[in-house]
Amino acid sequence: MLEVTGLRAWYGEAQALHGVDVRVAEGEVVTLVGRNGAGKTTLVRCLIGLHRQAGGTVSFLGRDVSRLPAHQRARAGMGWVQDDRGIYASLTVEENLLLPPKVSDRAWTLERIYEAFPVLAERRKASGSTLSGGEQQMLAIARALGTGARLLLMDEPSEGLAPVVVARIGAIIREIKATGVGVLLIEQNVKFAATVADRHYLLSQGRIVETLDNADLRRREGELLKHLGI
Amino acid sequence: MNAVLQYAVQGLAAGSFYALAALGLAIIFGVLGVVNFAHGAFYMLGAVTAAVLLDTLALPLWWSLLVVPVLMFGFGVVVERLLVQWLLRLDPLYNFLLTFGLTLVLVELVKQRYGVSGLPYKLPGALSGRVDLAGVVLPRYQLFVFLFSVAICVLVWVVMTRTRVGMIVRASTEKPELARALGINVGRWVTPVFGFGVALAGLAGVLAAPFRAITADMGNNFAIILFAVVVIGGLGSIVGAVVAGFLVGLVEAFGQAYAPTFAQILIFVLMALIILVRPAGLFGRKEATA
Numbered sequence: 010m011l012e013v014t015g016l017r018a019w020y021g022e023a024q025a026l027h028g029v030d031v032r033v034a035e036g037e038v039v040t041l042v043g044r045n046g047a048g049k050t051t052l053v054r055c056l057i058g059l060h061r062q063a064g065g066t067v068s069f070l071g072r073d074v075s076r077l078p079a080h081q082r083a084r085a086g087m088g089w090v091q092d093d094r095g096i097y098a099s100l101t102v103e104e105n106l107l108l109p110p111k112v113s114d115r116a117w118t119l120e121r122i123y124e125a126f127p128v129l130a131e132r133r134k135a136s137g138s139t140l141s142g143g144e145q146q147m148l149a150i151a152r153a154l155g156t157g158a159r160l161l162l163m164d165e166p167s168e169g170l171a172p173v174v175v176a177r178i179g180a181i182i183r184e185i186k187a188t189g190v191g192v193l194l195i196e197q198n199v200k201f202a203a204t205v206a207d208r209h210y211l212l213s214q215g216r217i218v219e220t221l222d223n224a225d226l227r228r229r230e231g232e233l234l235k236h237l238g239i
Numbered sequence: 240m241n242a243v244l245q246y247a248v249q250g251l252a253a254g255s256f257y258a259l260a261a262l263g264l265a266i267i268f269g270v271l272g273v274v275n276f277a278h279g280a281f282y283m284l285g286a287v288t289a290a291v292l293l294d295t296l297a298l299p300l301w302w303s304l305l306v307v308p309v310l311m312f313g314f315g316v317v318v319e320r321l322l323v324q325w326l327l328r329l330d331p332l333y334n335f336l337l338t339f340g341l342t343l344v345l346v347e348l349v350k351q352r353y354g355v356s357g358l359p360y361k362l363p364g365a366l367s368g369r370v371d372l373a374g375v376v377l378p379r380y381q382l383f384v385f386l387f388s389v390a391i392c393v394l395v396w397v398v399m400t401r402t403r404v405g406m407i408v409r410a411s412t413e414k415p416e417l418a419r420a421l422g423i424n425v426g427r428w429v430t431p432v433f434g435f436g437v438a439l440a441g442l443a444g445v446l447a448a449p450f451r452a453i454t455a456d457m458g459n460n461f462a463i464i465l466f467a468v469v470v471i472g473g474l475g476s477i478v479g480a481v482v483a484g485f486l487v488g489l490v491e492a493f494g495q496a497y498a499p500t501f502a503q504i505l506i507f508v509l510m511a512l513i514i515l516v517r518p519a520g521l522f523g524r525k526e527a528t529a
Contacts (some may be wrong), residue, residue: 098413109421109422204313
């Protein structure tokens with residue numbers, strides 16, 4: 010559903026992406042692994058249309074979206090789960106869920122979201138900023154599901170969360186995958202990545218240097234962790 | 240006691256002009272990220288338009304309260320499409336140059352056409368005179384101005400907190416980039432929001448028309464105090480703009496009553512104190528100042 014070819018982008022004076030090729034199929038979870046500054050976030054921001062791409066094409070559901078502004082890409086079915094979770098403090102939990110327009114008939118209803126995330130139902134009238142980190146992450150994911158997005162771009166959903174919450178997020182990602190939604194996941198936590206993803210792209214200095222499967226990932230974990238500087 | 244209440248009502252009436260105009264300024268800043276230095280000129284245009292409509296068409300205040308904001312909305316839309324929209328991609332310095340330059344142009348045009356001596360504005364009979372509230376005698380028009388502007392502020396608050404449009408305005412104010420990535424066409428709201436902010440400044444001008452000298456320069460001093468209001472309330476905060484508007488009106492009225500020489504200075508002393516204690520203003524969020 011997502012086909013990125015030869016994507017190039019600049020970050021200030023420096024070239025951040027040097028012709029990146031990425032592919033995500035329906036119901037596939039793919040991670041982007043790489044050390045800080047490798048260009049992971051820039052890549053995802055290019056895909057959602059918030060960072061200017063200097064070259065290459067982004068094709069989504071068979072359509073070239075390279076020139077579309079961010080809001081039209083979202084309406085075409087891309088959902089973004091931002092690295093800082095992007096929860097609105099000036100909106101209640103429920104308003105955070107209702108804000109984005111529905112983009113397909115796969116959109117989860119509020120009832121379904123509250124059933125899957127009871128904690129959000131309890132806090133529906135509270136300001137988004139009063140949630141804990143894990144709850145905010147649930148809200149960010151639930152918000153993307155509420156739009157009926159066909160592809161989720163998730164920027165480090167496990168970052169800074171307790172292991173039990175990370176496990177819950179992993180379970181949610183597997184559920185999402187089962188419904189046929191594609192997920193492109195930025196992830197530093199290699200162990201976590203191996204539990205949810207089908208394939209892994211290793212991004213280094215703005216280039217995809219390797220594509221790994223889960224077996225590769227487990228076998229080379231030590232080497233990868235060293236590369237990632239963790 | 241009676242005198243204190245009179246000053247209070249006078250302050251709340253003056254504060255009404257600040258509150259309405261600052262509300263418009265806050266909403267524009269929130270969604271466009273533009274600090275509109277022409278807001279004082281829009282306030283002046285509201286008052287001048289009301290005076291001209293009364294003079295030429297005998298349009299009473301009641302109608303001006305409706306017609307002038309609509310005209311100012313239209314004017315705001317034209318200004319946004321012709322000029323302000325180009326600012327959104329430029330360095331903030333141009334924001335100041337353009338809106339301040341626009342102020343000079345508007346003020347001079349009004350001077351050329353209507354002179355500098357001031358236009359008359361006669362209050363409708365129903366709003367002139369004084370009312371006796373349980374022994375406290377208060378000017379009827381000042382009470383009306385206060386209640387009317389509170390009603391408008393409440394209305395705007397309801398729209399901001401209870402409607403989808405309000406939700407989008409709040410989201411675009413807090414995190415514009417995220418709002419776009421969530422599928423909201425933020426750009427579509429820019430023009431109407433600017434028009435609405437200009438309409439509020441114009442409405443403040445209409446309310447001020449019977450109360451202040453209507454001259455081309457009436458917006459200049461107003462704009463300076465307006466920025467103190469916005470800083471006190473917290474830039475971009477809607478509640479802050481309204482609360483600080485009334486607060487500054489009160490400080491001004493009591494200052495003029497008890498320490499006339501220091502009345503204006505007091506407002507800026509208040510501003511300085513608030514910046515010292517809360518740099519983001521009374522209701523400002525830390526992120527909003529970054």
